């Protein structure tokens with residue numbers, strides 16, 4: 001698989017809590033790829049948590065840092081990159097994402113909510129009605145996520161290992177499509 005990909009980066013996109021970081025780490029290991037999480041790189045570079053960045057610089061400040069990090073990461077090869085849930089919002093980010101293969105992890109809002117109900121590290125979910133907030137974010141972003149090369153639907157009970165395997169099994173079909181267009 002790794003040789004089929006020829007070093008092309010894999011970008012995982014999708015809503016917060018869908019499992020991009022968890023599955024991305026596994027995929028990287030299985031592919032012999034490096035692993036990068038854009039949220040972690042942003043927090044490390046800023047020396048602040050994501051919550052602090054949102055609090056001090058606003059969402060716009062965070063989005064700028066996110067684009068800066070993505071623009072640097074995409075220059076490397078052989079990486080699996082777990083992105084932040086809102087990376088799809090900026091048009092310029094798509095130019096970077098399309099350097100690699102983009103995989104959308106999609107899951108029902110109820111499943112995402114059950115995972116993140118107690119979470120305090122996602123600033124956009126610190127809302128009076130987090131489930132409704134998730135619903136409206138997904139509605140706003142669905143059309144953007146659907147521009148991915150590959151959509152993988154995640155259901156309750158799917159283990160990270162199963163999801164990683166499903167992604168690996170689906171990759172050849174996408175690569176074949178790309179080759180046949182050349």
Ligand SMILES: Nc1ncnc2c1ncn2[C@@H]1O[C@H](COP(=O)(O)OP(=O)(O)OP(=O)(O)O)[C@@H](O)[C@H]1O
Pocket residue numbers: 014015016017018019020021022023039082083084085115122157158159160163
């Ligand atoms: N397949 C799974 N089964 C059970 N729990 C999972 C699964 N995938 C992820 N989780 C759990 O759900 C939570 C969110 O997962 P994760 O941090 O990987 O999501 P994410 O897509 O990276 O979110 P964000 O966009 O906020 O970074 C974590 O507590 C993780 O352990």
Ligand SMILES: O=C(O)C1=C[C@@H](O)[C@@H](O)[C@H](O)C1
Pocket residue numbers: 015016039050083084085086087121122123124
């Ligand atoms: O969905 C989002 O907009 C976000 C998801 C997280 O990964 C972080 O990037 C941040 O909490 C914002």
Ligand SMILES: [Mg+2]
Pocket residue numbers: 020021022037039082083084
């Ligand atoms: Mg993550």
